[in-house]
Amino acid sequence: MFKIILVPESILQLFRICSRSAFAVIFALLLINNSAIAAPDGKALFQSNCASCHNPLKDATGPALQNIDKTFPSKEWGYNWVHNSAAVIASGDKTAVDIYNKFNKAAMTAFPQLKNEEIDAILKYVDDFKAPVAAAKEPGTEGQPAESNGFLYTIITLSLLVLVVILWRANQALMRSANEKSGIPNEKEIPLYRNKVVIAIVAIVVFIMSGYWLVNGAINEGRQQNYEPLQPLFYSHKVHAGINQINCLYCHAGAEKSKQAMIPSTNVCMNCHKQIGEYTGEKDHPLVTAEGKTINGTEQIKMLYKYAGWDAAAKKYITDEKGNIKATPIQWVKIHNLPDHVYFNHSQHVKVGKVQCQRCHGQITEMDEVYQFAPLSMGWCINCHRQTQVQFDNKYYDIFQKYHDEIKSGKRTGVTVDELGGTECQKCHY
């Protein structure tokens, strides 16, 4: 009795202390957060605007950006260049014309929408950028699943079972000899394999196990987690999205607009690869397939040229008599396959839900060859819908007055997808 009262008391104490300190922490966090909102995020801006043509450290379509601001005649010149480089070149500025000529007269896209402080933020980010240190691979550690206790428990259970059987047998033997001693007649000994109890138990266990195995197998039918097919081109997401930090949406532009994220057409590849004709990163990041075969990156780019109909020597597209580019689509092997009766919309998740690509696709920036990270099972979808809170500040959700009231009154902190009907059948099946 005493204990029961005491425990909540102490918890209450603890809670008070915690809540006080939590308040302070949250307040501090808010302050930090606020300042974070105020300052432009250089990394994000770089990735969404610059990364498709620039690398911080290496020349790409455009020059390496690290410390490039030091080469500008003035800060103002830099802003003008970014806002409209063509105008600066047209004005006959020597620095501008030199850069223009150095990079094969490829004009830089104008970014009139970027504010000066945003440009500063980008420059600060690239100046501070450090080459990611390739993690020294220790053989044996990578790819191993996390140490689990399951094996240990199995051994313990099995040994305990053996112990039970031994003890039971010993008990039986002792009983028999005791009976013999006291003259009570023993029942005829039945061998284990003819013991009906044992047969029944074994039958039940086998039935349950096979049932479990069957059902599990049936449920997993058609699922292909970790599927990593061979693709027609060795396209490394790690090189593009990881090392070169190209924004996912640059190539997968549909992710914000459509149900399909879209695989880019070859002309999107050629936006950069008109300039980048060889893979120069072998030293830092050699390309190796899952089977251990080394891949020549430059050869792969040449294959891309074949698909895209690009004449690398003449630096122009090969066209037919009507002026159409002779390009052929690349027949990628589809990795993420949903059944036909499932409706999935990328834009709903990326644009409205603001879900990171990695949440479903895994550490894509670390994958040379992409594999299916998530099981894409209905349970997996539903789980996320149950746990994830929607962006409730979206004006669309104004109609849910009840939840807004509850948030205001502190009754809830947010609204999950599930609470808005996100686990109903006809949200995905129609």
Added chain:
Amino acid sequence: MSQKQYWTDLEQLNNPAANQEVLENEFKEDLPFDLSGTLLGASTPRRDFLKFLGFSTLAATVVSSCEMPVRKAIPYAIKPEDIVPGVANYYASTFVDGGDYCAVIIKTRDGRPIKVEGNEMSSITRGGTSARVQASVLNMYDKARLRFPGSPVAKDKKVECQEATFEAIDRVIKEGIAAKPGYLLTGSILSPSTKDVIAQFLTKFPNVKHVVYDAVSYSGMLQANEACYGKKTLPTYHFEKAQTIVSLGADFLGTWLSPVEFAKGYSKGRRISAKNLKLSRHYQVESNHTITGAAADHRATCRPSEMGLVAIALYNEVTGGAKVSGLSAKLSELVSKAAADLKKGGGMVVCGTNDVNTQILINAINDKVGANGTTVNWTTTSNYRQGIDSEMVALTEAMASGQVGSLFMHGVNPVYDYFDTKKFTDALSKVPLSVYFGERMDETAQKCKYLVPDHNYLESWGDAEPRSNYFSLMQPGIAPLFKTRSFQDSLMVWMGSTTNYADFWKQYWTNKLGGQANFEKALQDGVIEPAGEVAVGGATFAGNVNDAIAKIQGKKASTGTEVLVYQKVSIGYGGPWSNNPWLQEMPDPITKATWDNYACVSPKMAKSLHAELDGRNEVDSKKLVITVKGANGYTANLPIVVVPGMHNDVIAVAVGYGRVESVGRAAASDNATGLGGRNAYPFTTYNGVNIESFVAATYTATADKYDIAITQTHLSYEHRPVVHEFTLEEFTKDPKVLMKERFAEVGEFAEAPLVEEGKESKEEKIADAKMEEGYRENGTLYPNYEYNGIKWGLSIDLNSCTGCGACVIGCQAENNVSVVGKEHVLKNHEMHWIRIDRYFSGTPDDSDSIQTIFQPMLCQHCDNAPCENVCPVSATNHSSEGLNQMAYNRCIGTKYCANNCPYKVRHFNWMDWNGADCFADNIYEDYRRDDINDDLTRMVLNPDVTVRSRGVMEKCTFCVQRLQEAKLSSKKAGHPMKDGAARTACQQACPSDAIMFGNVNDKTSNIHKLRREEQAERTFYVLEHIHTLPNVNYLAKIRNTELMNAKDEKNDGFYNDHI
């Protein structure tokens, strides 16, 4: 008195035991096992059990041993800038089919048209569509279309097109064209630029003449208008402005001239509410039963040959002349009432006959009652039909006498639809150079020398001028699928033009509109119209009325039976529509029959043919076949369908059937069995001036029976009342009459909370909106679910609904609803998610007493749905937005839900209709409907909607894919969803705006205001008293008549005399 005696069909009125049995047995065929006695005692249960066990084990093994196929993801090589895969693009265009016109929006997904919607910017069709417009997208993917130019050759009893190059054909034509006089024979052409091209063509080849021929002719009207007003054109009709509408045989809501335009206008005058008690009055005189007749307030019937007499009677009544003898009492009464109403002003008379003299009289009446300039517009005229019959007859004569050297035919099929087919066919064989632009190997194509197929309208550039100075542009939704060439391009090549039509067309409109920017705007809008209201003006009448009357009276009055040739709302004049499986399976609004044509006869005539119940009632699908012999010598064997409301001496037969095999599988008819119907065009006759759509006839019964697949009797409400209808008088006297009826039924549950609020009097309680809420909460033992956010609701106005079926096809196109074929319609397996129930009332014997009402029926999305409770796997359940959801992949096909649904709106996939099963070669084929499963045809499928496989239940989803899309785009834009952002396919297709849809939780939404304020008095729910709490409501029908077929002892279920 909203509960008059309704009956779906005669046998329901009669209700014989056979009918009861059929209705109780919802699933018609027996199960494939023997269940006699106990299961174990039956003859084969063990074997069957083992068979099924073996099959399922094998299937499971096969499935589980399958490897996952490697799927490819192939992006564009060069992505077009304006296409985002997965996002639909919309292009404004124009539907033109002969003289039929509709401004449309083409929805394309990943570069292929999948749906056609009405263009709301057009002031003519105002966003409305018809069943044919909705189905037109399937026509483009028709497997039977000609895929290349060539010549017809006979091959194994079939006629095929032997491919030739355009160049080779062009060479022959260029050589042959100038040799002898030639003719260009076309249907009515609405396109001004095409007329321009034709004019150039005629200038280049002066010995070529242009003749316009319409399969369904309006030549009588055109000639009458020329005689009366000096204009060989058609006026514009403003049904929205008419207070009295008198129609003599014009099915203006179904098939006459421009039904979409007229339905839009007509429904405006029919939208009555308790606050605004204005309702137009509609008189209809007709020979058969049309949907226009069903909508009419007063309806009477006459023989088609008597229509002139009725016109005289009406003219005399209006002008105070002598009464005309020879009309039935009901008809005379209707005519004098109509005349009295017309004299009040704001009236309009339309007439469907092709007789010049009758049309002159109609013009005279319109002139006398002041319709010209108010409801009939002569300033803005219509171009829908331009064909003159006598010119076509003269052309045939010239051809027969060998004077014609070349004949170019576009948009016509005279070998099939000319009144004297044989003469035309023989004459055609004498033409040395005959060229056909038709899109398929139809009757005329087979007899021509060269085939130069034209594009489908969805592949074409073009334009239309449906009304004078109202233009509409046509742009393609896809590049031509086949090796076809536009009609205009062909003409331009032959006259040696250096440009192509697309460039010419663009130049034409850029010049006309004054600049590129204007052109682009017009192309985007789809229509170019004068600003402001339509200019309405009259014309001076100069017709010779006495001469017309004398000529009408001079004709011998007919006393016997007549055959009337009519167009079905679905198939129309025939053409490509005959081979459209969607339209073939669309139940005819009145007969509810699919897939065939037949002889519509009155119950009385049926009785004279056969005394027994079977053979002509609707319980038994086997219909008696009769031989109809026209006075012109044409004979056809046709099954009879009994239609109450038909004139007792009229047999009505629809055109568009009896096509040759090469028109397509769905259209092909078999002469021996009668499958696919018979051609009705040869029943038309030429009276020396015009082609008339009727002929005197005799009929005899044969010993044969023929199956007609009729849908209305498939599902039954077991005599529960489902529609409410009032006369205008009743409703005016007490607008709350329906509310009171509803209160009497469910009010007891609502009273307690109202009394608490201190509302004592019954009047107060009835008017209170809380009645529904009280009933919702107190009428059940279940807890009340609170709907946060959105709650979808749909409303259907029975006053506006014309039963035209546009919604049925719109739904079919949007939701990939399967076509099941005649065999399965006969077994009640049709899949339409929305059906239009048709109820008759009145005395079957008295065709003038029949009143008909339509009620579109779809899933009611009940909040307390009976289907949801009985599903053993919870495949159907309720969403937080009030949707009754159906998860196909969860359904195991027990059909309990369909059994428990009081509205009978659930449909089971008995077969693999579309190859959606995982088993190969499981697809159902009947050699008529299966064209829909061609790789080509499947391009029409909506990629956002699952194609259902065999063994699952399906039903209306409220177009959930559209709702989700509307919600998503609001979320992406970050604003609350606007009212009207989400529209269902049926709502969008409806030409009379009968359907409204929206979020009822939004107090500012139209649907909320409609239910609670504007139309609260007319709102009702079907089977409200069983507490299913539907999310679909109806608005009661108000008929502007004194006469309502009362529930009366004599007719109340005792109609035995005549069956």
